[in-house]
Amino acid sequence: MPDTNSSRTATTANMTAKNTEGTKTMKTIVSVRGLEKRYVLGKDNYVDALRGASVNVGSGEMVAIMGPSGCGKSTMLHMMGCLDEPDSGEVWLNGRRVDDLSTRATTKLLREEIGFIFQGFNLVPSMTALENVALASQYAGRSRREAQRLALEALEAVGLADRAGHRPSELSGGQQQRVAIARALVNRPAVIMGDEPTGNLDSTSSTEVIDMMREINLLTGTTFILVTHDPDVASGCDRIIHMRDGVVTDEIACCVAIDREPGLAGAEEDADRELAEVA
């Protein structure tokens, strides 16, 4: 749909208002320190999923977390996103410690500051695309009407406004994942976390979804943290965090030439200058 593309970009640009300011300085938005988690499966039978993992993610960054199966990358992502609690260690989000919050405060956080994308799309099957996206907005306290308006805006941003009335079963995998992205986006969170976002997609749809996330990242400054096996996803990110046996082994910055928005590029230069001054 080449003719809808331009309007889509315009809409996406409209959504930047809230987040561009956050990217002026590359401050840390998500930080985990010394995370440990043991899953007890039975007597004397346990798995140490995390053994002291630490990592920082900067605001506006798009990072990939990679590693072999069972290295604890999903567990770490869930803890960053407050879906799970560590046995020890700390999780910080936007300058606040969040691993010891009450259920109520965690719910608020999930509504306002974190968006999730999953491998299995995880849309509610009985609801249309619009209803799925609006649901997140309604949980955040918006009226049904307002939620639907925002949901339509988010669907426009992912280029699926014309599929708003379709159920997940009537959409392709790539389209479903774009609906999930719209849902993660609708409350304008600071961070969107993806757990194998392209894991169930063919390569064409994968590319589509990766490009979509990158576009949102660049236009809105939303931080993306993606757990992935897919080298294509990883190579599209700013940085790759490698994990093995429950710890972060190394962090590699990707040397991909990315056409950042002029404002954002400027922001990065500012950040560089600040770093130089500190040094």
Add this chain to the structure above:
Amino acid sequence: MRIFRNVFRRKMRAILTILGITIGVFALVVMGSMAEKINLMVSGGTRYYSDKVVITDASTPTGGYSTTPIAVNRIQEIEDVPGVARASAGIYILLDEESGMSMNGIVGSDMRNQGYETFELRMAEGRDLTAADRDKAVVGCDIAKALDAKVGGTIDLRGKPFEVVGIYAKTLTAPDNTAVISLHDVQQLLYVQLPAIVQAQVDPDELATSITAYPDPGVDPDQLASTIEGTVSNVNASGPQAFIDQFKSATKIFNSIIFGVALISLLVGGLSVVNTMTMAVLERTREIGIRKAIGASHRQIVGQFLTESAFIGFLGGATGLLLGWIAATVVNALMEQSGTVLFLVTPRLAIGAVAFAIVLGVASGFYPSFHAARLKPVLALRYE
């Protein structure tokens, strides 16, 4: 609309659950409408007996309707008892001795009670009976339908033709099923029924089945009843309390049946809602995980599942009420021939039955809903 889609995601299961509640509520409505009808009759009866003492032959049980004759000339004896303002002789016989189901009866009175009787009967058509009328009848509205009685027409009472001169307005209690004729006429009807050996001993004009005593103003009818029993030999005197007690024991049995039906439907319907909702929660564990991951609170999850179970309850209740109402109406229409109205679906019963079903749904949805809300999002998401 969304609730509807969620509830009917598993069509067969939803329908079976709703059917469970439907059957319970159906039973409740049918039994309940029977009870409502009986309660109305009883309250009418209680009203009727509230200001009088009914005197029967000593051989009949207290409060029972008598088939043993009592002599009309004992009126004088009874009126002499201090506190009795007036005594009036009457006969009540069943319209049809053979039919046990029918409540239809024939009443004859000497009309001495006029001016003392407080139970008001209005005429729907025609005129009321007078003491001088012979071979004439005034009928209640239900028995009128059974006998196809019209004012000016003739009806057959125990093989004897009577001219219908009036039809009473609906009272929802005993008079609806009663044909009223003069004492003289009913005496003849009763007399021919008596065994020959008894016939030889009685004068039909002296025949009655009960004598009703009306107390003087301010005299307690129950006390008067014991006074009469103490003064007049060989009689049974029943005050209002005797009838109330008798009615109470009859309605008590019925009310416990209703309670039992309600309890069974509560158990069966409730358990099936618990089962359905638990299954629904299990099947939708992943969905609950998603909802929590995108910011659903405990309360929102509980609210969602409780709404669904309340909706199941409502659908079951509404269907049960509809079927119960149809059954009651159909049976009433079929029984119209015999003049018996068995069911009365009152607004309070209808509202009560549906409310009961909704409460049942909500109560049964509690456990599964809280179970759903307590699921850890990360575990719920991992669930396949």
